[in-house]
Amino acid sequence: MPDELSAADIIAESAGPKAVAETDRAPSEEPEQFSPRLANARDMIITEHVDKWFGDFQALDDVSLRIKEEEIVVILGPSGSGKSTYIRCLNRLEEHDAGRIVIDDIELNEDVRALQAIRSEVGMVFQQFNLFPHLSVLSNITLGPQKVRHMPKLEAEALAMQLLERVGIPEQADKFPAQLSGGQQQRVAIARALAMQPKIMLFDEPTSALDPEMIKEVLDVMQELAESGMTMIVVTHEMGFAREVADRLVFFDEGALVEQGTPEHFFTNPREERTKLFLSQIL
Amino acid sequence: MANMPAAPRERIVLPPHRQRARRPRSVRAREWVRKNLFPSWRGTLLTALAAGVLGAVVVGLIAFVFFGANWEVITHNRWLLFAGGFPREEAWRLWFSIALVFALIGLAYGTWSSLGRRDHLFVLLVGGFVIFLMAHGGAAVWSSIYFLIAVGCMYIGYLLTYRLPRATSSMRTLQVRLVGALLILALPIVLVVLLAGGNVGIRDLDGFVLNLILAPVGIVGGILIGIPLALGRASSLKSIAWTCTAYIEIVRGAPLLGWLFVALFILDDIIGGDLIIRAMVVMAVFTGAYMAEYIRGALQALPRGQYEAGQAVGLSQYQRMRLIIMPQALRISIPPMVGQAISIWKDTTLVTVILPLRELKGNADSAISQFEFTPDRIEAYVFVAVIFWIVAFMMSRVSQRVERAQGVGER
Numbered sequence: 232m233p234d235e236l237s238a239a240d241i242i243a244e245s246a247g248p249k250a251v252a253e254t255d256r257a258p259s260e261e262p263e264q265f266s267p268r269l270a271n272a273r274d275m276i277i278t279e280h281v282d283k284w285f286g287d288f289q290a291l292d293d294v295s296l297r298i299k300e301e302e303i304v305v306i307l308g309p310s311g312s313g314k315s316t317y318i319r320c321l322n323r324l325e326e327h328d329a330g331r332i333v334i335d336d337i338e339l340n341e342d343v344r345a346l347q348a349i350r351s352e353v354g355m356v357f358q359q360f361n362l363f364p365h366l367s368v369l370s371n372i373t374l375g376p377q378k379v380r381h382m383p384k385l386e387a388e389a390l391a392m393q394l395l396e397r398v399g400i401p402e403q404a405d406k407f408p409a410q411l412s413g414g415q416q417q418r419v420a421i422a423r424a425l426a427m428q429p430k431i432m433l434f435d436e437p438t439s440a441l442d443p444e445m446i447k448e449v450l451d452v453m454q455e456l457a458e459s460g461m462t463m464i465v466v467t468h469e470m471g472f473a474r475e476v477a478d479r480l481v482f483f484d485e486g487a488l489v490e491q492g493t494p495e496h497f498f499t500n501p502r503e504e505r506t507k508l509f510l511s512q513i514l
Numbered sequence: 515m516a517n518m519p520a521a522p523r524e525r526i527v528l529p530p531h532r533q534r535a536r537r538p539r540s541v542r543a544r545e546w547v548r549k550n551l552f553p554s555w556r557g558t559l560l561t562a563l564a565a566g567v568l569g570a571v572v573v574g575l576i577a578f579v580f581f582g583a584n585w586e587v588i589t590h591n592r593w594l595l596f597a598g599g600f601p602r603e604e605a606w607r608l609w610f611s612i613a614l615v616f617a618l619i620g621l622a623y624g625t626w627s628s629l630g631r632r633d634h635l636f637v638l639l640v641g642g643f644v645i646f647l648m649a650h651g652g653a654a655v656w657s658s659i660y661f662l663i664a665v666g667c668m669y670i671g672y673l674l675t676y677r678l679p680r681a682t683s684s685m686r687t688l689q690v691r692l693v694g695a696l697l698i699l700a701l702p703i704v705l706v707v708l709l710a711g712g713n714v715g716i717r718d719l720d721g722f723v724l725n726l727i728l729a730p731v732g733i734v735g736g737i738l739i740g741i742p743l744a745l746g747r748a749s750s751l752k753s754i755a756w757t758c759t760a761y762i763e764i765v766r767g768a769p770l771l772g773w774l775f776v777a778l779f780i781l782d783d784i785i786g787g788d789l790i791i792r793a794m795v796v797m798a799v800f801t802g803a804y805m806a807e808y809i810r811g812a813l814q815a816l817p818r819g820q821y822e823a824g825q826a827v828g829l830s831q832y833q834r835m836r837l838i839i840m841p842q843a844l845r846i847s848i849p850p851m852v853g854q855a856i857s858i859w860k861d862t863t864l865v866t867v868i869l870p871l872r873e874l875k876g877n878a879d880s881a882i883s884q885f886e887f888t889p890d891r892i893e894a895y896v897f898v899a900v901i902f903w904i905v906a907f908m909m910s911r912v913s914q915r916v917e918r919a920q921g922v923g924e925r
């Protein structure tokens with residue numbers, strides 16, 4: 232497949248032959264079910280036949296998924312099923328070994344310039360927050376805009392304050408991360424990602440390291456973000472969030488995309504045995 | 515915001531609503547003494563034992579210092595010990611450098627820390643010690659005055675920066691950058707002050723002055739070598755990693771003494787150069803291997819998430835290193851690096867043993883080789899030991915301060 236193909240070409244090409252070639256795998260035959268509100272939206276993320284190996288262990292096995300602009304996708308799956316690996320491939324924290332990944336019409340490959348472009352369009356929030364402990368909350372947020380986007384300092388600080396306002400903790404701007412609660416740290420991490428004005432936000436279990444009483448404050452921020460029209464991929468075990476906010480749920484198992492559908496589909500009549508088993512354990 | 519609870523979930527803290535009584539000071543002091551010195555009959559016994567030993571040492575020392583010892587070996591050889599062959603008419607260079615460094619210490623303390631009662635006491639003790647030296651055996655009035663001026667410079671520098679408000683961020687940033695730049699430039703500036711112009715050469719560095727130059731060159735050079743070495747050893751490019759590993763392991767495989775032999779015999783054929791320059795190179799190369807390992811340890815101690823968060827924000831590899839990884843890694847490696855600095859400070863005496871260079875200890879040797887001072891060996895070495903201790907103690911105090919000052923942002 233030549234490199235210069237546009238996203239549209241790729242979709243056109245993949246729609247036909249792919250389904251035939253992949254007859255051994257039931258999930259691929261399943262039509263993607265987009266929420267009606269996204270009927271006319273363009274594709275923001277396209278992953279096709281993505282494989283990822285760690286040594287001789289296959290962490291991703293032929294994962295194909297298209298995500299529309301403004302779509303909220305929640306990824307479910309048991310531990311070790313490749314959820315993190317998948318979303319980490321999307322901003323190339325991991326390099327995929329086969330298949331293609333196209334983000335906002337830019338293909339992810341060895342090209343460093345393309346990678347820089349994609350990384351500044353894709354924000355990521357980690358389970359462990361990963362704030363920079365030696366920088367104040369404000370500097371954590373202004374670092375990216377100043378150094379990557381070359382935004383003047385004052386402008387970056389104004390933006391940072393605006394974002395802290397948005398995540399509900401403007402009064403913490405001058406503190407250091409270690410002085411904040413887990414929930415506050417995660418909200419700072421969200422503000423830091425938003426400061427790059429990304430088109431896509433990736434969340435890898437953003438509430439898993441939090442005490443129960445702090446989970447809600449983070450989920451509220453994420454919900455507000457979803458309603459503002461951000462394209463989001465969220466790995467989470469928070470079923471309430473998945474049910475309420477997601478346009479689509481995707482179930483991973485042993486590195487493969489096993490089943491996808493609306494929350495309604497998942498919570499009323501999941502098709503695959505593995506999905507049922509997983510849901511029965513988590514619900 | 516959707517579903518946001520009316521009140522943000524913060525921890526509930528009530529303001530104190532009544533003045534609580536404090537126990538009187540005398541009671542607290544008595545408590546402290548009881549708990550820390552006489553907690554049980556066994557503790558009391560140990561305290562008594564320790565007090566006996568300490569008392570005996572202190573009494574013995576006082577008796578020796580003030581009554582038994584003959585300090586003429588020191589006062590008579592003041593200049594020899596201090597600067598040896600450094601031309602006397604160029605002494606202003608030494609005093610000027612000392613004043614510069616003292617002022618810089620003051621600036622740094624004012625910027626990042628504060629002087630406490632103990633620091634003032636330390637300055638007073640050391641100052642008294644130096645003045646005492648100057649006053650005996652042919653009073654060195656001008657030197658005393660120069661020294662006092664240097665101490666004055668330290669306090670002026672301190673007050674200058676300490677008085678500045680630390681809160682306003684742009685002023686503060688400017689101040690930190692300025693003092694930081696001065697600190698980085700201090701060594702080159704001092705070298706220029708000491709050596710610029712034709713009258714003095716690097717060969718004239720002698721006595722205590724030589725220790726004072728060799729150690730910083732070794733330490734600063736070591737850090738400058740250590741950072742790229744550490745990064746190189748952690749590199750995914752195997753050829754680079756192996757080269758750096760080989761450097762580190764080979765250098766650490768032999769003692770400094772051995773490398774000074776190399777400087778004396780082998781480097782002569784390869785690079786030539788003055789003995790002092792060769793000694794400096796060896797010090798830096800040697801220290802660099804150790805610094806590299808401390809920094810590498812710190813790099814490994816950093817969670818992978820720090821690298822990844824930098825990547826996710828879109829920082830380039832260089833930016834990640836400079837803005838996120840190195841600041842944290844260097845901070846973590848401060849304590850072992852200071853340990854190494856103190857060790858290289860004491861090892862500056864080795865250049866006497868191997869190279870025919872004369873530093874403080876070497877010049878003390880020549881002082882007691884003078885006929886009339888041969889019986890005063892102990893005095894000479896006690897003096898040298900005290901001088902080395904003072905500087906080493908200052909280094910460890912400063913490093914404690916640095917650690918504490920930076921503790922704010924610690925995880």
Ligand SMILES: Nc1ncnc2c1ncn2[C@@H]1O[C@H](COP(=O)(O)OP(=O)(O)OP(=O)(O)O)[C@@H](O)[C@H]1O
Binds near residue numbers: 288308310312
């Ligand atoms: N850097 C790595 N080296 C080797 N194996 C890895 C690496 N990262 C992940 N794996 C393996 O790949 C598999 C998928 O990991 P991944 O982190 O994507 O799982 P996950 O679905 O996110 O699980 P969890 O819910 O526990 O986070 C796991 O078996 C894991 O052990």
Ligand SMILES: [Mg+2]
Binds near residue numbers: 314315316435436
């Ligand atoms: Mg995971």
